[in-house]
Amino acid sequence: MNDIALWRKSWQDEVDANFLYQVLVDCAISDKEKSLYRELGQCEAEHIDAWENLMQEHQENPGRRKPSTKAKILAWIGRHYNTGFLQQYMGQWEGREVREYLLLHLKASRPETRAPAANWLTRRARIHANR
Numbered sequence: 696m697n698d699i700a701l702w703r704k705s706w707q708d709e710v711d712a713n714f715l716y717q718v719l720v721d722c723a724i725s726d727k728e729k730s731l732y733r734e735l736g737q738c739e740a741e742h743i744d745a746w747e748n749l750m751q752e753h754q755e756n757p758g759r760r761k762p763s764t765k766a767k768i769l770a771w772i773g774r775h776y777n778t779g780f781l782q783q784y785m786g787q788w789e790g791r792e793v794r795e796y797l798l799l800h801l802k803a804s805r806p807e808t809r810a811p812a813a814n815w816l817t818r819r820a821r822i823h824a825n826r
């Protein structure tokens with residue numbers, strides 16, 4: 696996968712994560728949970744902006760922010776059937792995202808792909824360390 700395809704895939708993953716964290720904010724009962732999911736969603740929104748900026752700098756149009764079909768199905772399950780399942784899924788998503796950004800940082804061919812990955816890993820670690 697070339698770097699532009701990686702940017703596009705990462706961008707869609709971030710759009711989905713931002714959307715799903717918003718669902719968790721809506722479903723959360725406690726203020727503490729709402730605050731955590733809001734902060735994680737904001738972090739994903741910053742990642743979306745960064746991928747969009749990178750794509751636009753390289754004359755790539757990211758298109759409209761739209762959750763994938765998979766994210767819509769997960770949202771439906773979270774809202775109507777089992778919020779705990781969606782919480783667990785997003786907990787695992789956090790782990791997958793860290794792994795993917797580590798791989799991106801190590802294997803991407805362009806430095807403009809590697810640098811943001813390192814910055815985002817640091818920010819994500821800071822959010823979790825403060826909780």
Ligand SMILES: [Fe+2]
Binds near residue numbers: 712738739742
């Ligand atoms: Fe992210």
